[in-house]
Amino acid sequence: MSIGRTQWITIATVALASGVLTLAAGYVVGRFNARPAAPKPFAPPAMSAIPNSPFGREVAMGRAIFDDPGANAHAFVGNDLKCSNCHLGEGRVAYSAPMWGAYVSYPQYRAKNGHVNTFAERLQGCFKYSMNGKAPPLGDPVLVALESYAYFLANGAPVGTKLPGQGFLKLSRPPLPPDYVRGQDVYTANCALCHGFDGKGQAARGAVLFPPVWGPRSYNWGAGMADINNAAGFIKANMPLGKGGTLTDQQAWDVAAFIDSQPRPQDPRFTGDVGETRRKFHDTANSMYGRSANGTLLGQGQPTNVK
Amino acid sequence: MGRQGTSRAAGSAAVVAAAAMAFSGASAAWSLAAAPERTGSSIAHFGMIQHGTRACASCHGANGEGDLAQNAPRLAGEDEAYLERQLRAFRDGRRYSLVMGSVARTLDDEDRAAVARYYASLPAIGEARARTPGLAALGGAIAHQGDWARKVPPCASCHGADGLGVGASFPPLAGQRADYLERQLIRFRWNDRRDDPLGLMRGVAARLSAPEIRAVAAYYATLPPRAPSPPTFKATPPTIRPAPAARPRGAG
Numbered sequence: 001m002s003i004g005r006t007q008w009i010t011i012a013t014v015a016l017a018s019g020v021l022t023l024a025a026g027y028v029v030g031r032f033n034a035r036p037a038a039p040k041p042f043a044p045p046a047m048s049a050i051p052n053s054p055f056g057r058e059v060a061m062g063r064a065i066f067d068d069p070g071a072n073a074h075a076f077v078g079n080d081l082k083c084s085n086c087h088l089g090e091g092r093v094a095y096s097a098p099m100w101g102a103y104v105s106y107p108q109y110r111a112k113n114g115h116v117n118t119f120a121e122r123l124q125g126c127f128k129y130s131m132n133g134k135a136p137p138l139g140d141p142v143l144v145a146l147e148s149y150a151y152f153l154a155n156g157a158p159v160g161t162k163l164p165g166q167g168f169l170k171l172s173r174p175p176l177p178p179d180y181v182r183g184q185d186v187y188t189a190n191c192a193l194c195h196g197f198d199g200k201g202q203a204a205r206g207a208v209l210f211p212p213v214w215g216p217r218s219y220n221w222g223a224g225m226a227d228i229n230n231a232a233g234f235i236k237a238n239m240p241l242g243k244g245g246t247l248t249d250q251q252a253w254d255v256a257a258f259i260d261s262q263p264r265p266q267d268p269r270f271t272g273d274v275g276e277t278r279r280k281f282h283d284t285a286n287s288m289y290g291r292s293a294n295g296t297l298l299g300q301g302q303p304t305n306v307k
Numbered sequence: 308m309g310r311q312g313t314s315r316a317a318g319s320a321a322v323v324a325a326a327a328m329a330f331s332g333a334s335a336a337w338s339l340a341a342a343p344e345r346t347g348s349s350i351a352h353f354g355m356i357q358h359g360t361r362a363c364a365s366c367h368g369a370n371g372e373g374d375l376a377q378n379a380p381r382l383a384g385e386d387e388a389y390l391e392r393q394l395r396a397f398r399d400g401r402r403y404s405l406v407m408g409s410v411a412r413t414l415d416d417e418d419r420a421a422v423a424r425y426y427a428s429l430p431a432i433g434e435a436r437a438r439t440p441g442l443a444a445l446g447g448a449i450a451h452q453g454d455w456a457r458k459v460p461p462c463a464s465c466h467g468a469d470g471l472g473v474g475a476s477f478p479p480l481a482g483q484r485a486d487y488l489e490r491q492l493i494r495f496r497w498n499d500r501r502d503d504p505l506g507l508m509r510g511v512a513a514r515l516s517a518p519e520i521r522a523v524a525a526y527y528a529t530l531p532p533r534a535p536s537p538p539t540f541k542a543t544p545p546t547i548r549p550a551p552a553a554r555p556r557g558a559g
Contacts, residue, residue, distance in 0.1 A: 088455065092455065193504050202474060203473075204471065204472070205469065205471065209464075209473050240505055241507075243507065
């Protein structure tokens with residue numbers, strides 16, 4: 001029996017209709033299955049909005065310190081890092097501990113020192129640990145300027161709520177425990193180009209371009225970044241610079257474990273005994289302080305921060 | 308001594324030429340007589356005829372200043388390690404260019420090093436003015452602040468606040484020709500140039516619009532280029548000539 005013209009038309013119509021239906025169904029299912037769009041992070045005011053006023057000049061001074069503390073807050077800095085090395089985009093970028101997120105989070109109780117900290121005291125911690133330097137006294141012009149800058153960036157941000165993009169990206173634990181050897185491979189392939197195989201970073205014409213990620217000119221053992229979870233979150237969201245989000249979670253954890261298993265300046269809270277210091281301040285799976293890595297006990301030496 | 312050497316070479320060339328007259332006497336004579344000591348400068352200005360190497364200067368200009376019509380960038384005052392890395396990339400085809408590939412394949416390790424060293428030692432002359440000031444201002448904002456919402460970090464975070472680069476992987480941009488910079492960014496953007504480490508430039512360029520690329524290129528063309536590095540080649544001792552008898556001394 002041959003197929004007549006009408007039947008052909010019917011077949012074609014049914015085929016076409018089913019195709020369209022399949023596409024439509026796929027679209028609808030896709031819409032419903034699509035991950036909810038990440039909440040939009042807070043947008044800090046443009047730098048051009050810094051007012052031309054006595055307050056604005058304080059903000060501008062804070063910005064200058066933020067971009068180059070070694071030059072503009074020299075007395076309190078003991079290494080080659082800048083605020084903007086970890087707080088990317090001059091403290092504006094979501095998931096790299098933006099200043100607008102930090103400013104509205106204080107006063108806050110911190111387990112790190114067991115009391116309620118003001119924002120200024122939190123800034124002191126940055127100098128003492130991340131900058132391996134000396135905490136500016138409360139009321140010091142350096143703290144006033146930085147606090148003014150952070151306040152400016154937080155203009156319009158709500159107080160007392162969790163903001164998307166605040167702090168570092170929180171990564172859930174990886175499928176495999178973070179591993180030094182795998183981390184070394186990730187480092188060699190993705191990080192050494194800028195930070196060097198020795199972790200010392202690179203300088204050009206006297207200015208540090210790529211910050212040291214371990215060694216005597218990097219953050220000390222008391223810094224937040226010395227905890228593997230913080231480093232993993234920062235790396236996942238932002239590294240390699242311009243290619244944030246391209247490493248897998250496992251790679252981010254592994255390379256964070258590798259970096260935070262390298263020698264770095266002593267914790268300023270060092271009690272004189274590595275084991276005791278670990279028990280008091282580093283008793284978590286996220287810290288390699290007082291543990292051995294690559295045949296070396298980590299956390300040796302006396303504090304070197306600026307006294 | 309140079310004269311003597313030349314005449315001796317010419318003499319032996321004549322002997323060889325006579326022996327090989329039936330085949331390629333003329334070219335044998337030429338290659339023997341004119342195979343001088345290779346230096347970066349000689350390769351740059353005369354090429355190496357015995358290897359089919361064209362003179363760099365034929366496209367990049369007598370002072371390595373580059374040439375718009377030839378799509379040839381400025382080489383003078385560029386980073387030595389970066390130039391060497393580019394010559395290797397051209398040779399291996401990691402960076403594609405018909406012209407530069409054919410030239411780079413005729414160079415050996417020493418030639419590459421010598422040419423790179425020579426151009427790095429030359430004084431760089433930048434464009435040093437903004438042809439379109441508005442464009443350069445937009446470019447400056449991208450260069451120093453980036454656009455983090457689009458995952459565009461500031462160019463300065465890798466190429467330095469002065470745009471002079473660091474090491475073999477992050478070349479100087481300051482004072483480079485705007486047309487060249489724009490073309491390279493466009494090629495990165497379209498995945499047509501692929502020798503960038505980790506694909507960093509392809510990623511960033513793909514997130515910039517064509518007008519933004521033009522603006523960034525215009526901005527960097529206006530920055531002052533690097534001061535020349537001290538020459539590392541051995542200086543020729545000055546020839547001592549008898550002073551002219553009655554030459555008036557200049558004042559001071």
